[in-house]
Amino acid sequence: PGQPLAWANRGLAHAALGRHAAAIQDFDRALALAPGYLPAWLGRGEARLALGDAERALADADAVLAAEPDRAEALWLRGRALLAAGRTPGGCAAIAAAAEAGHAEAAAFADPRCAH
Numbered sequence: 001p002g003q004p005l006a007w008a009n010r011g012l013a014h015a016a017l018g019r020h021a022a023a024i025q026d027f028d029r030a031l032a033l034a035p036g037y038l039p040a041w042l043g044r045g046e047a048r049l050a051l052g053d054a055e056r057a058l059a060d061a062d063a064v065l066a067a068e069p070d071r072a073e074a075l076w077l078r079g080r081a082l083l084a085a086g087r088t089p090g091g092c093a094a095i096a097a098a099a100e101a102g103h104a105e106a107a108a109f110a111d112p113r114c115a116h
Contacts, residue, residue: 004034011043015050023047038064038071045077054084072101079106088113 011026027044030037045060058081064074075098082091092114098106 002033004030004037004040006030007033008037008040008043011040011047015043015047020047020050024051036067038067038074042073042077045074045081049077049081049084052084054081057081058085070101072098072103072106075101076103076106083111083113 007026007030011023011030014020014023014026024044024047027040027047030040031044034040041060041064045057045064048054048060049057058078061074061078061081064071065078068074075094079091079094079096079098082088082094085091092111095106095109095111095114099109
């Protein structure tokens with residue numbers, strides 16, 4: 001397909017099936033066609049985080065936040081990537097910001113590292 005939406009949707013399908021490496025390839029294709037397509041950045045970041053690549057997931061979250069600083073999904077991804085990278089204070093702050101931005105999972109997040 002020549003449409004970024006088609007590649008991103010295929011990436012989401014691969015991710016839902018646990019095929020995160022294939023999902024990353026599809027998100028890469030979507031981004032090659034449309035570098036500003038934020039859902040592909042988010043999807044790729046989630047797939048990278050699922051594979052344990054916290055730093056690259058963080059880079060994808062930050063790319064989205066550069067365009068939309070208050071995007072709840074990107075704040076949520078950023079927080080989890082920072083926690084996975086062992087950067088607890090920043091991770092907890094990003095998750096709190098995601099909750100404030102209305103992200104339901106972030107609002108329900110309970111991790112002893114983030115307890116006050």
